[in-house]
Amino acid sequence: MNYDMNRDSNPAAIDYGKLVLEDRVHSRIYTDPAIFDEEMDRIFHRGWVYVGHESEIPNRGDFQARNIGRQPVIFIRGDDDEVRVLMNRCTHRAAVVCPHESGNAKRFVCPYHGWAFLNTGGLLGVPHSERYDDGFDKKDYGLRPAPRQAAYRGLMFASLAADGPSLDEHLGPLAKAEIDIAFDLSPAGKIDVSCGTHKYGYAGNWKLQAENSTDGYHLGFLHRSFVEISLQRAGVTTAPDYGANAPYRLRSLGNAHVAWDMSSPAATRWLTGGAAKVPAAQQEYIDSLVAAHGEERAHKMLARGGPHVLIFPNLVFIQTHIRMIRPVAVDRTEVFLYPYRLTDVSDKINGHRFRGHQAFYGPAGGGATDDLEVFERITEGLRATVDPWILIRRGLGQEQIESDGAVTGQFTDELNNRAILHYWRSVMSGEKILGSTRETAI
Amino acid sequence: MPSYHDIQQFLFFEARLMDEHRYDDWLALWAEQAHYFIPAGDDERGINYSIALVNEERPGIEDRIKRLKGGAHYAQDPKSQMSRVVSNVEILEENEGELLVTSTFNLTAYRKSVLDVIAGRTTHRLKLNGAEFRIAAKKVQLATSRGVMTNLTFLV
Numbered sequence: 349m350n351y352d353m354n355r356d357s358n359p360a361a362i363d364y365g366k367l368v369l370e371d372r373v374h375s376r377i378y379t380d381p382a383i384f385d386e387e388m389d390r391i392f393h394r395g396w397v398y399v400g401h402e403s404e405i406p407n408r409g410d411f412q413a414r415n416i417g418r419q420p421v422i423f424i425r426g427d428d429d430e431v432r433v434l435m436n437r438c439t440h441r442a443a444v445v446c447p448h449e450s451g452n453a454k455r456f457v458c459p460y461h462g463w464a465f466l467n468t469g470g471l472l473g474v475p476h477s478e479r480y481d482d483g484f485d486k487k488d489y490g491l492r493p494a495p496r497q498a499a500y501r502g503l504m505f506a507s508l509a510a511d512g513p514s515l516d517e518h519l520g521p522l523a524k525a526e527i528d529i530a531f532d533l534s535p536a537g538k539i540d541v542s543c544g545t546h547k548y549g550y551a552g553n554w555k556l557q558a559e560n561s562t563d564g565y566h567l568g569f570l571h572r573s574f575v576e577i578s579l580q581r582a583g584v585t586t587a588p589d590y591g592a593n594a595p596y597r598l599r600s601l602g603n604a605h606v607a608w609d610m611s612s613p614a615a616t617r618w619l620t621g622g623a624a625k626v627p628a629a630q631q632e633y634i635d636s637l638v639a640a641h642g643e644e645r646a647h648k649m650l651a652r653g654g655p656h657v658l659i660f661p662n663l664v665f666i667q668t669h670i671r672m673i674r675p676v677a678v679d680r681t682e683v684f685l686y687p688y689r690l691t692d693v694s695d696k697i698n699g700h701r702f703r704g705h706q707a708f709y710g711p712a713g714g715g716a717t718d719d720l721e722v723f724e725r726i727t728e729g730l731r732a733t734v735d736p737w738i739l740i741r742r743g744l745g746q747e748q749i750e751s752d753g754a755v756t757g758q759f760t761d762e763l764n765n766r767a768i769l770h771y772w773r774s775v776m777s778g779e780k781i782l783g784s785t786r787e788t789a790i
Numbered sequence: 791m792p793s794y795h796d797i798q799q800f801l802f803f804e805a806r807l808m809d810e811h812r813y814d815d816w817l818a819l820w821a822e823q824a825h826y827f828i829p830a831g832d833d834e835r836g837i838n839y840s841i842a843l844v845n846e847e848r849p850g851i852e853d854r855i856k857r858l859k860g861g862a863h864y865a866q867d868p869k870s871q872m873s874r875v876v877s878n879v880e881i882l883e884e885n886e887g888e889l890l891v892t893s894t895f896n897l898t899a900y901r902k903s904v905l906d907v908i909a910g911r912t913t914h915r916l917k918l919n920g921a922e923f924r925i926a927a928k929k930v931q932l933a934t935s936r937g938v939m940t941n942l943t944f945l946v
Binding site (some may be wrong): 361449469543544545546547549570572573574577578581650687689695698699702703704706707710711712714717718721722724727 | 807828830831835836837838839840841843844845846849850853856860861862863864865867868871902936937938939940941942
């Protein structure tokens with residue numbers, strides 16, 4: 349593995365064991381451009397990265413331009429109905445062949461010298477090819493596919509390394525079970541992710557969003573006014589308990605995947621008819637889920653209020669949407685939210701989900717914008733390095749192991765930060781290798 | 791019916807209230823039955839199929855104002871300083887007591903060393919309430935709606 353030889357011969361190699369401790373982490377992991385470069389290599393350009401869901405490209409020729417780490421790719425359904433991840437780079441002189449964010453194309457023609465590629469990736473034509481020598485064969489110059497591609501429930505992941513653990517190993521059974529909730533809240537077990545995008549950016553490191561996505565501690569503080577005003581509107585008079593006595597759990601699922609489980613006895617009682625009358629549209633929806641998945645599973649999923657899980661490094665499911673985190677630079681991140689419809693569920697229920705999403709999320713929302721504000725305040729505060737440490741010790745040593753193997757903590761514990769950053773340390777230090785290339789490093 | 795001048799004056803007044811964060815005064819411009827809509831990208835599939843940046847009726851607009859006034863909407867602490875130009879006012883439809891008016895705006899917003907320029911087209915459905923206008927519906931098509939944005943928590 350040549351890349352490791354190169355790195356290990358570097359006398360300035362970063363000692364990640366000193367930057368990430370059991371109970372705290374050093375500011376540098378969020379601010380050092382050299383660490384960001386290494387993250388791109390070790391995490392985003394070798395490991396499994398989420399690219400898109402197949403419902404975003406339902407028809408042959410449909411495509412979405414995406415990124416894997418810093419590298420541009422095309423997520424596309426070819427004329428052969430295969431879904432692929434192709435590198436967005438002309439094999440001749442490297443220009444991106446697809447300048448559009450999304451669309452439908454039979455072929456991509458590079459504007460520079462007219463090389464034309466099929467939507468399956470193959471090289472269709474090279475103008476004036478007679479001037480190339482006999483050793484030149486068109487079939488060797490199709491758009492390069494991402495070396496490894498695999499899907500789970502239509503979620504396409506890709507890895508830019510030829511060898512490494514499989515997607516199955518990367519996800520593991522616990523994370524898959526969380527993802528399943530998102531899909532099985534549709535009686536058809538399907539979602540439609542072609543409903544538009546909320547796009548936001550912030551001046552800060554990508555890990556801030558990854559950690560925040562399952563940070564239970566902030567909910568009762570940062571979002572207090574949003575929660576209070578929403579509850580007032582809904583006529584709810586008892587404030588929810590998001591504090592240290594809340595019955596909710598954070599679940600570390602392995603490989604830095606983290607979920608929060610907000611199942612509550614109150615939600616379950618309501619669903620099983622123990623409380624006030626359930627509105628007709630809601631009842632119809634519940635009945636359809638019971639019919640499709642059985643009462644126990646349907647009620648369990650509904651009591652959860654939807655999926656809420658980080659799939660490390662760049663995919664999050666939160667109730668109504670899929671979230672894709674895009675690291676741009678050490679202090680610049682873009683986040684794309686894809687709210688989705690539950691298939692075979694009424695407009696009333698899906699519309700209600702959308703309205704709830706819109707009020708909180710997106711650049712004009714009343715919740716997520718406060719998260720972004722805090723990320724930027726953190727970026728500014730990280731420059732104060734008299735004490736460069738950031739705490740991740742809340743609930744340390746009080747973890748429990750559930751019967752399914754998940755390591756859990758109370759909802760407000762910093763279990764999420766520890767699960768993410770300790771895994772991050774093992775990958776960054778080379779203790780755990782997410783993928784390797786067969787090519788010689790130059 | 792109101793004159794072109796009256797309509798312009800109303801749009802300029804609304805712009806000034808938004809620039810100056812005069813939340814209650816701005817809310818008072820809205821009709822009881824109201825719809826405030828800012829699409830995210832395109833809205834071809836309809837409101838139950840396409841996500842919007844804002845898609846609110848009167849209660850949603852009131853909640854937005856409550857959050858902004860409450861002092862705990864940190865994305866507006868400190869507040870954005872704004873100046874916007876409203877122009878290209880056209881009257882699209884004129885019916886008994888109701889008008890459909892479109893205009894463009896160019897908004898400069900400054901907050902914490904970041905300068906944002908936001909532009910777009912606003913279409914107002916205005917109802918006459920005696921001699922005064924009330925906003926029955928407002929749609930803002932941002933020129934940057936397909937782009938990455940960070941903070942659109944002020945009024946547009």
